Amino acid sequence: MNNHRWKESIPTAAMWSIAILITALLAWILCDIAWRGFSHVSWDFLTSEPRDAGRQGGIAPMIVSTLLILCVSLSIAFPLSLGTAIWLVEQTRQTSLGGRAIRMSLDALAAVPSIVFGLFGNAFFCVLLGMEYSILSGGLTLACMLLPILTRVTEEALRSVPTEFQHASAAAGLTKTTTLLYITLPTAGPTIAAGAVLGIGRALAETAALIFTAGYVTRMPGSVWDSGRSLSVHIYDMAMNVPGGNSQAYATALVLIVMLLIVNMTVVSLIRLGSNRISGRNAR
Amino acid sequence: MILSRSSTLSRSLADRCLRWGTATAAMLSGSIVLLVIVFLWKESWPALKELGLVRFFTDASWHPLSDRFGLLPMIAATLATTLGAVLVATPLGIGSAIFTQFYAPPRLARWYRRLIELLAGIPSVVYGLWGLVVLVPIMSHLGGTGQGLLTAICVLALMILPTVSLTADVALGSVPSNWLQGAAASGLRPWTIATQVALPAARSGIGAGVMLATARAIGETMAVLMVAGNVVKMPTSLSGPVRTLTANIASEMGYASSSHRAVLFVSGLLLMVAAAGIVLLAEWLRGDRHE
Numbered sequence: 020m021n022n023h024r025w026k027e028s029i030p031t032a033a034m035w036s037i038a039i040l041i042t043a044l045l046a047w048i049l050c051d052i053a054w055r056g057f058s059h060v061s062w063d064f065l066t067s068e069p070r071d072a073g074r075q076g077g078i079a080p081m082i083v084s085t086l087l088i089l090c091v092s093l094s095i096a097f098p099l100s101l102g103t104a105i106w107l108v109e110q111t112r113q114t115s116l117g118g119r120a121i122r123m124s125l126d127a128l129a130a131v132p133s134i135v136f137g138l139f140g141n142a143f144f145c146v147l148l149g150m151e152y153s154i155l156s157g158g159l160t161l162a163c164m165l166l167p168i169l170t171r172v173t174e175e176a177l178r179s180v181p182t183e184f185q186h187a188s189a190a191a192g193l194t195k196t197t198t199l200l201y202i203t204l205p206t207a208g209p210t211i212a213a214g215a216v217l218g219i220g221r222a223l224a225e226t227a228a229l230i231f232t233a234g235y236v237t238r239m240p241g242s243v244w245d246s247g248r249s250l251s252v253h254i255y256d257m258a259m260n261v262p263g264g265n266s267q268a269y270a271t272a273l274v275l276i277v278m279l280l281i282v283n284m285t286v287v288s289l290i291r292l293g294s295n296r297i298s299g300r301n302a303r
Numbered sequence: 304m305i306l307s308r309s310s311t312l313s314r315s316l317a318d319r320c321l322r323w324g325t326a327t328a329a330m331l332s333g334s335i336v337l338l339v340i341v342f343l344w345k346e347s348w349p350a351l352k353e354l355g356l357v358r359f360f361t362d363a364s365w366h367p368l369s370d371r372f373g374l375l376p377m378i379a380a381t382l383a384t385t386l387g388a389v390l391v392a393t394p395l396g397i398g399s400a401i402f403t404q405f406y407a408p409p410r411l412a413r414w415y416r417r418l419i420e421l422l423a424g425i426p427s428v429v430y431g432l433w434g435l436v437v438l439v440p441i442m443s444h445l446g447g448t449g450q451g452l453l454t455a456i457c458v459l460a461l462m463i464l465p466t467v468s469l470t471a472d473v474a475l476g477s478v479p480s481n482w483l484q485g486a487a488a489s490g491l492r493p494w495t496i497a498t499q500v501a502l503p504a505a506r507s508g509i510g511a512g513v514m515l516a517t518a519r520a521i522g523e524t525m526a527v528l529m530v531a532g533n534v535v536k537m538p539t540s541l542s543g544p545v546r547t548l549t550a551n552i553a554s555e556m557g558y559a560s561s562s563h564r565a566v567l568f569v570s571g572l573l574l575m576v577a578a579a580g581i582v583l584l585a586e587w588l589r590g591d592r593h594e
Contacts, residue, residue, distance in 0.1 A: 037395055038403075041422070045422050048430075099332055102324060103332040105321070105325045106329040107329065110321075110326065124336045125333070130582035131522075131575050131578065132549060133524065134549045137552075137553075138552065142343075142345075163335050163339070224426035227524040251426055268432055275429065279426070
């Protein structure tokens with residue numbers, strides 16, 4: 020018996036040390052960013068333009084560019100993914116040829132490396148459609164990237180709505196469209212929103228697809244036709260191409276991480292709200 | 304679904320609009336991957352036609368401005384970083400999933416899972432920055448500048464670890480609980496249950512997760528570009544600098560023109576075929592298990 024307990028204690032210790040190691044690594048990265056970034060972040064840093072190739076000044080144009088790229092990509096990808104998910108769930112059987120083909124092509128799209136999206140976006144949006152390096156090109160490229168994940172989350176959200184809801188609605192004589200608009204979408208709403216916020220997180224983190232589509236101009240963008248540098252591209256440029264840019268890179272990384280933490284917390288609470296809305300049906 | 308068996312009401316105008324609207328959206332979404340393939344092919348075609356696929360492997364070096372297009376060192380670097388990262392991340396990721404499923408108290412497991420999701424959400428450029436400023440000086444004690452194959456493997460392993468861990472977690476969690484209870488009732492220890500019962504039952508799901516992580520490692524660009532040293536060279540030692548295919552595209556796309564640009568698209572096409580092939584295989588493996 021003693022021998023058994025001894026044999027069991029080695030794997031127990033090993034599994035706990037793996038968990039502690041991973042936690043420590045995450046803490047190391049986050050503390051490093053917070054520690055080195057914090058001293059440079061100020062109101063002035065967030066609201067002023069960069070000077071001296073970015074070594075001085077702030078990141079206001081990058082924040083604006085990042086938000087514009089986000090708006091462009093989500094305003095295209097969100098409706099498209101919602102339509103696709105509704106079609107996959109409501110308009111076709113799960114095993115139909117069309118449904119399977121579209122799901123497979125989205126899986127393949129999800130696998131495309133982001134730098135390859137950058138190549139595609141450069142050839143298609145920048146060169147062929149003549150948008151050049153612009154926030155519009157970058158946003159549209161990102162929209163293509165976000166489409167698979169947004170569609171998948173929305174599809175799962177719609178499937179999680181209990182079929183009794185729809186049966187009840189059909190029994191009451193409502194059309195499919197009415198059922199969708201007033202029953203299915205409101206029930207799945209928080210989870211769909213969580214998917215959209217998840218998409219925002221992905222878009223904020225993206226770098227490789229944006230360098231050769233949205234460009235790296237540090238000026239404040241006047242419109243979506245201007246080139247604009249995202250926060251992530253700014254971190255890369257400060258760390259790699261500007262000697263003495265490390266502290267600015269860290270400060271920008273801290274701003275980006277804080278944005279991502281807010282996104283992460285929003286996703287968690289939206290998912291909780293979504294599952295309450297579905298499981299709460301028995302209480303009523 | 305039940306509703307699609309048409310009653311007269313469901314044939315209303317709104318329903319038809321919904322049907323056509325969503326079908327158009329689905330067609331559009333489904334065709335984007337084809338658009339990507341067509342454009343990569345179209346842009347790579349001049350290089351494939353002029354140089355042929357063989358020269359990318361037989362040319363002695365990568366000097367695109369003087370017509371030498373040897374991709375081999377960079378292909379080797381991509382394979383080396385990917386293989387190294389997967390070898391490091393797989394045991395750690397599976398171990399971390401076993402921890403959440405069999406060792407951690409439920410509350411801790413929930414927090415730990417959220418922490419892994421957080422790790423998955425950190426941008427690759429931030430991993431790159433941390434690697435460059437923190438890890439590179441530490442690695443330089445092993446010789447060289449610190450920017451090299453081993454540093455790239457470490458950063459890359461950390462980046463794909465959440466993918467392995469989260470998918471293995473889901474796969475282990477979907478092992479029927481009466482199997483586990485039966486094993487526990489017959490007096491087996493947690494470690495025996497995990498390795499003899501749960502892991503074999505979850506192996507296709509875990510395998511699919513490892514493959515997804517491999518695809519991610521192949522395509523990863525920014526972090527590798529920042530810590531691998533960015534020198535086109537066959538990977539011969541762990542501390543020596545290398546440049547992967549992805550890092551090559553990111554470094555040279557800004558100024559490449561004509562056949563140089565076309566060759567970069569060829570390497571993009573190679574990356575896409577490799578990554579998409581692995582992911583589709585993984586999805587097929589996972590789908591197989593569900594049926």
